[in-house]
Structure formats: C-alpha cells, structure tokens
Amino acid sequence: MTPSISSKISPCDDQPCRVKVLTEMYTVIKGTELLLEVIQPNSLSEIHFGEYDPERKKNAFKTLIATILSARSKDETTIKVVDGLWNKYSTPEEIAYAPLENLEKLVYSSGTYHQKAIRIKETSKIIHENFHNQVPDTLEELVKLPGVGRKVANCVLNISFNKDVIPVDTHVHRISNRVGWVKTNNPEKTEKGLEKLFPQSSWKMINYTLVSFGKKICKPINPLCSECPINKKCLKLIKIPRKSKKALK
Template sequence: MIEKIAKEIIKHFPRDHKEKDPFRVLIATVLSQRTRDENTEKAANKLFRIYRSPRELAKARPENLYDLIKESGMYRQKAERIVEISKIIIEKYEGKVPNTLEELLKLPGVGRKTANIVLWVGFKKPALAVDTHVHRISNRLGWVKTKTPEETEKELKKLLPEELWGPINGSMVEFGRRICRPVNPKCEECFLREHCKFYNERY
C-alpha cells in the first residue's frame, strides 16, 4: 500500500529537475538551503551566468558572489562554502564532483539531503533525499515513526523500491507546499486523507 501511495504522490506532484550537471546541481542545492525554490533559481541563474565552472568559482573571492546570490539568503556563508567546495573539487577531484555519498559528505556545508539530491539528479544513482517535507509527511501518513530526517531516510529505504527513492523527494516537497503544509494542512482537499494516520486521528 505504501508503494502504491508513493506512486500516486509522484503522479499527482511530478517534479522535473531541469539542471542535470552534477556541479550545478550541487551548487544550486547549497544555495537552496533554508530558502524557497524561486529564490534558489534566481540566485543560481545569476551565479552561473558569470561563473560557469568549478575552476572559475575556485578562483573567485567570496565577496564577489554576494550580490549574485543575495536572494538565496545567508549569502555570506553560502559564498564561502561555494568557493571552498569549488577549490576542493579542483584540487582533490580533478574538477569533477565526487559521485559517492561518503565523498560528497566530506565537502563543507554538504549534508545527507544535499548529497542525495546530487547523487539522484546529477548521477541518476538510487538516493533518497529527506528534507523537512519528506520527514513530516512520512510521519503524518503513518509510514514511519521517526524523530530525525536521517532516521526517516533509513526507514523509507526499507519501505520503498529503489526506483521511487529519487522521485519521491521532489514530489513530496510539492505536496508539502501545496497540501500537506507544516501549519494548517489542507486535509479536506487531500486525496490521501483516507490513508493518513494524522487525518484519521484528528477527524
């Protein structure tokens, strides 16, 4: 049943990642931390119009990026991380983004969510990115009973086949923004309410 519901979420809330280049996916995901998609897209577009490769970004000074990525928020910290990540990719990985979770997690500012998005979107590897939406919705539906996104990732991997790991993140994010919101979820509009632990306990 969980697999069937996951497929319905993916069907109703499809999300296509336009950018596939691993480096650009990585940097855009760093920019996306604690900000909205539209702000991430604006900042990433401005940044990549000027700096087109890790080599160019590795030579930049963080303050050169401030105005370009300001809309993403926390721009000083993000600028430092982006330059540092670019330097490491040039010096340690010969200009190519590493394609394993272990190596990605060694990069500054890269956590499991970011690393898993890069693996799935940039490398088409089975990877399950769990952010606040995925964590919240999985618990609300009653799929898992977990306290942290990392625990949720571990449990969902047991419940879902590999081919759904990648797509479920983007679809749950959309579902979480439009229907299963953090505050005042639109339960009456939700096509999953009959299968939802939160709804059945609440109503």
C-alpha cells in the first residue's frame, strides 16, 4: 500500500534543500536531448540554463507545432514527423492552407493523426490571420489556440520566450508527487505547488530536469532507486499505473 504524505515527514522540507535536490537530478541527466531541444536552430548537447539564444524566439512556431504533435507520441517519432512536415510546409500560412489530407499523411505516425492535423491547421490559420505569423507570447493567448493547453503553452513560453514558467507533463507530475514535494491530483495543481516551493530562478529548469530524470531513472514502473542521487531525500510514494497492476502480480 502506498503511504500518504501525511504519514511521513519530508527529508527535504525547505527551499534550499529542494533546489539542491533539483540540481543533483540535473547533474545526472544533463545533456539529455529531448524533443524541444533537438529541434532548436542551435541545439546544444547540454542545456545551459540562464543563457538564452534569441534564435529560439524565431523558432517558436516550430516549437509550438512540435509540442502539439508530441501528445501520446515518442520523441523519436515526433522528431521524424516534424522533419517531414517542415520539408513540405514550414510557416503558419503554408500549414493553414495545406490540404487536410496532406497534413494527415505527414503526421500519421504521431498517432490520432486526424485530430492533430485539424488542430495544427486551425492553430496555424489563427496565427497567420490574427497574429501576423507570430506566435503569441502570453499564456492567455496561447491556450486559446486549438490543441494548446497549459503544458503546451508553458513549453513554448519556456523554450522560445525564455519565460519563468513550469510546464507540467506526466513525468513532472509523477515525480513531484513521488518525491513528496506536492500532493496533487492534476498537473495544474502540481504547477501551482511547484511555483510556491521553488524560487522563480529555478522554474525554467524543472521541466527539462524532471522529464529527463523520469525517462532515465525515476520511471513510472520499477524506478531505478538504487541509481538515484536523491534516494535518501525522496519519500518514494510510488503508485503503480492502473493498467499495469495485473502484469506485476
């Protein structure tokens, strides 16, 4: 039975300690090439937080479309899909007026291709017609676009506009609860909780660090606790995904 947070005292209950833990996580996984880093114009093998490349702003549209297409798709697959799409259409205007069937073929391998094709087409049209081909740089405007929720919007704000935000995906949500930083049941509550727990200067590195950490060490099932640098600072509140319980019996 998974213990509740209230039954344990967190071994890391102050801000300096949490920042240290985050830094220890980052040290182990730095250099991991995630989707939104690989597609940048000047992709780095190692992220240097605090150093912002202005070219990333010019790449905001590609970052936005890639993030929409990445839903329920592996990074490797999404990278290939985005490369194929950009070889044919690479501007808001081009995608907005491309035949839907062409877009469906190009994004087919990313899954739910019909829905994704519609979303990137509608989003591109709005950006072309309402924003003069420039991706908006506010959460309020981004979340109005088809297929764009808080996570997608915050990814674009983080990567392309260098804003202090915390994109929360399944890895960030899972690890934040597993370690014992938050006790939340949805990503938005996790985002708000992390904003209170970490100084704003650390927000930009949270998503990259926890996503990479979740892929390499703190996996959903059978996390590699013996290899984890924060083993003694983690409450290990491990919940087995519902669909996997039978397989583990």
